[in-house]
Amino acid sequence: MNQQAQNHITAQKYTLELLRPYRRHLLYGVSSLIIVDIADIMPPIIIKLAIDAIERGGEIRTIVYCGIGLLVTAIIQAVFRFFWRQFFLGTSHKSVYDLRKALFSHLLKLPFHYFSRTRTGDIMSRLTNDIQEIRFMLGIGVLITLDASFYFLTIPFIMIWLSPKLTLITLLPFLMMPILVVLVKNTIHNRSRDVQARLSDLSSKAEENLSGIRVIKGFHTEDSEISRFSSCGREFVKDKIRLANVEAFFHPALDLVIAAGMVILLYFGGNMVVAGTITLGSFMAFEAYMLKLSWPMMAVGWIINLYQRSMASMERCLQILREPVAQSLVDSNETDQKPVMANKVEIPAGYAIELADLCFTYPGASQPALKNISFKLPEGRTLGITGPVGCGKSTLLRLLMKMFSPESGQIRIGGKDSHEIDLPDLRRLFSYVPQETFLFSETIRENILFACSDKTRSEAAEAFAQRAGLADDLKDFSGRLETMLGERGVNLSGGQKQRVSLARALAAERPILVLDDCTSAVDTETEQRILSSLQKQERKQTCIIVSHRMVSLQNADLIIYLDGGEVVESGSHAELLQHGGRYARAWERQRIKAQLEEGS
């Protein structure tokens, strides 16, 4: 069996798996559906009885009974139609809820490198569009499939019961319908694809133009651009009309097939009534059944299409679910089940950090990102890391926090090899202020208390905001700490974001604070104030500060200068200046730059 077929079967299996918890609801749904459909195929027979009664000379009693019969079937149908939608569509929403939950909780467990190699847009399209497709299939798709099957399994037999000969003749054109649907749908599909391609040409033309608008205006070539865009648009219109050439005829053509059946019925059926082979009532019932049968005929093509699309979507969702989770999380899951293994997990004693011959190469990279890094940072001290762009500063932090595992060498925290510390426990040691600030579209308070053990401590949030230098910023917002951030709230400036991010790290109250070049959007003065307040209040906190701004590091106990993944120089600020090497030169350059900025 090839891989594709294999995937298809797992997708199918998983779809059934999604429905399994709701099988009772589905059973109710199927029962309602059967009742609805039975009630739906009754009226033509009732009308037949009524017309036959009228023909026989108008037995009023029968006619009234028929009227009542129509009403009763209608009420039954209406009631169960309500239930059928509730059960089928409701189930689809519940299943999709489960699927979404499973996907999200799996995503949370995936390792760091999954997110660095997968685009957010790609993950999102699976979580939105693909889930939508699956929901259509699970809800309306299942409903229509069952509904159509019921009609196929009953109506032809009733028609045969009314008149075998007439059934054979009238249903002949109907058989063309699925063929027509499949054939034309194919053409429509191809032409829609062309239209889509043209549309994307059009939007990339617009995007290109708008991104280069300064050049276009600069050379005053707006008119040429308009005529180019317009001809691009005409191409689009041309293809769209090619599509319309087929699409416009498609639905009327289906109607025409039904009409052909009706014409045949009217002629042959009419003659049979004249000849007395069937009654006028049967003739009318035939007409009604033919109309009823046309809908499931059309649905066949649609269902096939929906099924294929939803299975492809399911496969795409399964790809996420099949991604292996972060290694140490697998371990910890196992330990949950086997308590015997628990002694493997060690809690570090103290928070001194020691690196020995640490090496690391990114997957697929030819050059190592870090080479033989070694240093010792006693607990409660501050480490400063600096160096040119791409020197390995951020990589070093990633290894420390175990977003990646080192290739060789050791990281010891509190005397324990970080390999032996359970991932969640290890992560609980660090407060991190990332280089690129990421805040959630929630209130400032929620963002600050993001990793705080007690999220109800409002007054604590205030204190942390104060320490991160946010106090003045908060005065600008009417909602203060309750101000919403993001698209539907206020947009903070780069510096404000960084300060919120800092407050978040402080509020996490963890033994090791890691600042990754996080004050770039803050002016030097504010930065100095914040850093010195940190050092005063948290004398015991072990600190790692990465910065390209040397002033930020001058008070650190140990500074290492990285270049090309190696420690080039290390020592205290005074020692490094004395040494007169790269650090000292960079320090000098930055001093000049500061003078320039001050406008001396």
Place this chain on the structure above:
Amino acid sequence: MEDYFNEDDIKAPMWDTGLVRRMLPYLQNWRPHFLVSVLLVLAGTAVQISLPLLLGRAVDLGIKVQNQKQLLYYVLLYAVGHATFFVILAARNWLLQYTGQQVLHELRTHLFSHIQKLPISFFDRTPVGRLVTRITNDVATMAELFSAALINVSGDICVLIGIGLMMLTLHWKLGLAALLASPMLYYVVWVLKGKMRDTFRLARAKLAMLNASLAENVSGMSVIHVFNQETAREAKFDEMNTSLREAELTSVFYNSFFSPVVTIFSAITLAIVTTYGGWLVSTGEISIGLLITFIAYTQAFFDPVRQISEQISVFQSAMASAERVFGLLDEAPEPDLESGREFKGLNSEIEFRNLNFAYNSDKQILKDLSFTIKKGERIAVVGHTGAGKTTLASLLKRFYDYQGGQILLDGVDLREFSRSSLRRRIGLIQQDVNIFSGTILDNIFLEEGSFDQNKLDRIISELKMESLIDKLPQGITTPIFERGSNISAGQRQLIAFSRALASDPEILILDEATSSVDSETESIIQRSVQQLTSSRTSLIIAHRLSTIRNCSRILVLHNGRLVEQGTHEELLKHKGHYQKLYELQFAEGDRA
């Protein structure tokens, strides 16, 4: 990041006369087409209504009286009726698509032309993605109002009215009985639809919020991991997910009422028609054929109800889109580019006199700036980031108008010249080279039909591009891939230079790239800059030592003011601002 939350669509009204009136002018050119569409709608309705009548006649005059000839006659008529209906329906669909697309095309081109005329300051504050959405999606949604929604809804309404009138004419008592339930149906559907719409909108808003939060969680995954907040985020997500599910279930609940309600009403009507009609037949007041016609009408009466209710959301999104599109069309364009004197060329000098400029009131960019550039001079402007260098270039091209002071070309204020002539005669070579799709040639001669072989030869020889062109598979007509991925950085630079030469600039402004480049590109740039500026008045926003050394004068800007000027050697001797800048930007050294 993609926009997962669009409140406008959810809150938009169904109908806004003001907006619809603004759309009408776009239909002007297509009036005959719309007229034919309307006629086709009417004709279709007529045929559709006549078909049940033919069915009744066939029963009465053919089957009942056992007249096979009459039966055949009506069967043929019935067949012709269906065939006609097919033709009309297909023609109507096609024409709607056709006309709709043409209107859409005009609207789109109009919007695009309008955007081209907007001032640069508009583009400073508007993201490209948003404009692309307006040009593609919003315009299409808006056009749907005319093609699908309006015509289809009026078609459906015609059928409703037609059937109603027909039944009343054929037999007013039975017709009235058949229509008895309709007003109530419409009332119930109306109330229900409101409820359905509200719950549907709520569910959609929740879905949009959930998706936005998902996107946020995915992009902030490393923060979640590092702070060990997986469980907390999962709980938070589950809260939203649950609330979405509940909203969806409520929406399904109200939605589930719709189809049963229509079923009941159509059954009540059918029951009334069958019983009362059957009694009328038995008393001989009407024929059985007429009853059959009535039954067929009753069955056809309820389809339009469903159809119309489905179009409501189309109206709504069309209104929301129209609002956004017209909002964009209301943006004031740049004043007429051609108005003013034509700038023909420079005779003696460009003078900046006490120039003041700010993009917005809170930050002054240029402060009281004064200096003069003689014709043919090569001037370098240097300064720290944010000193206002690039602004000078934008002002010369009249992308913005200055607020105080003057720029004088041969003593005439720059603002007296037309924007178009200034933009043509003042060449600007920007830091980032924008490459457009098309061939290299297209990228050099940006204006359609401006290609000139002599000029091209001159450009090629001036920039010494022969060897580079020979390296390309199809020479100068080699197509460039998206974002210029198949050409080198040096080739891109050359394209930018030749583009500027193609418009025969009188004055040249060069905005040098700050980033370091490979040695091939570096040598191309050095050679070309030297070549280009030797015979033209040029202002170079310089980031390269080699460029500066070749300039006759260097202007040092700091915080929008001119702080020093002179030659490289003079300025270095002065040991002022320039000397510091030099050490920081131009001297080789450790780049931390």
